[in-house]
Amino acid sequence: MNSELTSPAYLDHSLSIDVYHSMPGISKSGLDLIAQSPAIFHARVLDPNRPPRRALAGQLEGNLAHCSILEPEQFERRYVVGPTVNRSTNIWKEFVERNKGLGRIAIQQDQFETAMRQAESVRALPEINRYLGSGKAEVSAFWRDSITGVECRCRPDFVHPLSESSVVLLDVKTFSSAAAEEFRRQCARKKYHVQDTFYSEGFSIAARVTVEKFVFVAVETEYPYAAASYTLGKESREEGYLEWRRLLDVYEECLRTKKWPGYANKTVEIDLPPYAFTSQEVEISYV
Secondary structure: OOHHHOOOOOOOOOOOOHHHOOOOOOOHHHHHHHHHHHHHHHHHHHOOOOOOOOOOOOOOOHHHHHHHHOOHHHHHHEEEEEEOOOOOOHHHHHHHHHHHHHOEEEHHHHHHHHHHHHHHHHHHHHHHHHHHOOEEEEEEEEOOOOOOOOOEOOOOOEEEEOOOOEEEEEEEEEEEEHHHHHHHHHHHHHHHHHHHHHHHHHHHHHHOOOEEEEEEEHHHHHHHOEEEEEEEHHHHHHHHHHHHHHHHHHHHHHHHOOOOOOOOOOOOOOOHHHHHHOOOOHHHHHH
16 A cells, blocks of 8 residues: 555645545534534444435535636536526436536536636736745645644645645635625634644644635626635634634544433523613603
8 A cells, every 4th residue: 555645744746636535534514514513424424324425505606616716627527508498407417417427417508608707816916826826726735733632634725835845725616795804704714723733733744834824715706706805814814723723622522432422411591792882871751
């Protein structure tokens, strides 16, 4: 067996996304489930009787954007534009099945045009276009955490080499708004700060390089498909690091004790979130 594959830290450039998801080790999406509750992680990832993974709403459109932006040379191999007919017709269904046998996914003209325009918007960003000029998309990285000892994995969207010993990681996000104020809220909701530092540390270990920068590329899902790129500030990245370190500790304890706790099993008193409270006095008048 290849010694690189038996190493506790390695890269794999050949894995399909489905094979990657089946590999052992905790990923950022797994950490998100642990944050929700260890029981949910166990049910969705480790339970042998779990149902098949369901395609999420917008997943195809996201995949189209990623391919057109990061791997444009692969687009025609993976996707094929079908006839302009209703998807419920036999003509469309037969076209889908015929191309499925050829390993291609049938898409409609509007989906193709959206993906192409998104790629144009992203490549109109000079810095990002330069990064995309050389590098590799969808690189799978595997390593063992030195503190907890658990296996980890990540899959950056794109790796751009700055030198033999340093890289920039790119991550493409399709979102309703690429404006800075909106995207920073999305970062908090989706815990992108966790992804930033988890990927940066893990990839640096697996590839034995320095990750100089982790760049989020946000591209909108509606015309004119505007795009922007962002990096997170020092304090946000520190918060992300502390959060995934905490979640790895929880995961390690669950693995060790074979206990995967869920939500509280008794009634818990809760309060409204802070934004729901007002400091203004409300004057009530009676007629």
